[in-house]
Amino acid sequence: MPAAPARTFKPTPAGRRGAATAERILDAAEGLFAERGYSATTLRDVATRVGIQNPSLYNHFESKEALYAAVLERDIGPVLEALSEFLLDGSEGSGDPAQVAERVMELLARRPRLPRLVAHETLSGGDQLTRMLREWMVPVFARAHRMVEISPGAERWNPDQIPHLVLAMYHIVIGYFTIAPLYEALTGDDLLAEQALERQTRLLREIVGALFTSTEKSAG
Amino acid sequence: MPAAPARTFKPTPAGRRGAATAERILDAAEGLFAERGYSATTLRDVATRVGIQNPSLYNHFESKEALYAAVLERDIGPVLEALSEFLLDGSEGSGDPAQVAERVMELLARRPRLPRLVAHETLSGGDQLTRMLREWMVPVFARAHRMVEISPGAERWNPDQIPHLVLAMYHIVIGYFTIAPLYEALTGDDLLAEQALERQTRLLREIVGALFTSTEKSAG
C-alpha cells in the first residue's frame, strides 16, 4: 500500500456524486483562478460556473484558501511526478536540456492553466508564497542548474550566470502559456492550438540548442 | 457672477504641497500594485503607507481606477518615449536586436516595478486589458517583429516562428524583473542589485547574439 499523500483538505469523505461535484468545482475554480488570480476570484463566481449556490461549496472544501490549495495540488502534483520520473529513470536524454524542455512543454500543454496559476502565485506571493510552490520550485531550479553545469557548452557561461540562464528558459516556457489569452485577444491567434504549440516546442529546441552546445556543431 | 478674481492660473492642478503628496501617493500605490496587483491592493493600505487617512486620497485622485491609471501612465510613458526615441533617431545600433535589448534593460532597471505592473495586467486583463497597454503593446511587438525579420540570421527562423521568438525575448526580460522579489525570498540574492543586473544584461546580449546572427561568426 503506497503511503497516502498528506490529504490536507477535504473535510468530508465525499460520497459518490459528491466526488463528481468536487471535481467540477475544481475545474471551475481552476479556470477562474488561472484567469483572474486568487483575490479577484469570488466563490460566487465559482459556484455560478458550476451551477450551484455558493454556500454549497462548503460541502466540499472548507474555505476559499483550501479550494485554491486543492486546485494547485491537483495541477502541480502530476506534473512534478511525471517530470521527476523522467529525470530520475535515466531514460535517454533525461540529462539533455533540449529534451527536458521538450518534455516540460508536453506536460504543460496538457494543463495549460497551470503556468498561469504559477505566474499568479509568483507575482503575488513574494513573501507568503504557497508552501507548495516553495517546496517544488527550489529543488527544480537546483536540478536545472546542475543540468546546465554539466551540459555541453557550459564553458560558454560564467558560473554566476547559470541561475539567470535557467530563469530565462523558465520564463520563456511559463510566459508563453501565460500570455496566450491576451495574445489571442490582441491578434486572434491561439497560442494553445496544436500548431502553435509545435512551433513553440521547435523554437524552444532551437534556442536551447543554440545556447547549450559548444560553439562547434556536433550533430548526434 | 462676474468678479473673476485675479487668480493667476495655477502652475499645477493641485496646490503646491498637494502635488508633493500626490507624488508620494503614486509611489506608495506603485509599490503595492506592483506587489499585489490591482484587486488585492486596498486604498487603506495605500493611505497607510503614505501616512494619511484613506479618504484623503480622493483629494488627489478621483477613484481607485484613476489612481491605478495614473501609476501606469507615469511609469510607462517615459519608457515608451525613451524607447521610441532611441528607435526612431537612427542612432547607431537602433536596429540591432542586442542593443535594443540592452537599452530596454537599462530603462527597466530604473523602473523595476513597471514589469511587475505589466505582468499583473497581462495576467488579469485578458479581455479587458487596460487601454493604455493595448495601445503600446501591439505596435511595440510589431516593431520588434520587423526588426527580427531584417536582422542577420533571420533566415534561421521560419517566418511563423518570429512572433514566438519575440515573445520569448519579451518574457526573458519581463520575467526577470517580475520574479526578483520571489527570487530574493527564496535564495537571498537580489536580482535588482547592480551586479545582478549587469550579469542579466550580459546574458541577454549573449542570448540575442546567439540567436540573431548567421551561423558563421562575422565580428564587425
Add this chain to the structure above:
DNA sequence: CCAATAGACTAACTAGCGCTAGTTTGGTAA
C-alpha cells in the same frame, strides 16, 4: 421500508471594501 446522511438549498451574519459628507486645519495672499 425506514432511518441516516450527503449534499443541495435559503437566509443572514460579519468584515472590509470603495467612496461620500461634512468638518477642521494651516499656509498664503489681500
Add this chain to the structure above:
DNA sequence: TTACCAAACTAGCGCTAGTTAGTCTATTGG
C-alpha cells in the same frame, strides 16, 4: 489680521466578500 481654500481629518453609507446556520430532499444501507 482676516478671508480663503487646499488638503487633511472623522464618521459612516452601501455593497459585496467569505462564511455560518439551519432546512429540505433524495439516495442508500440495514
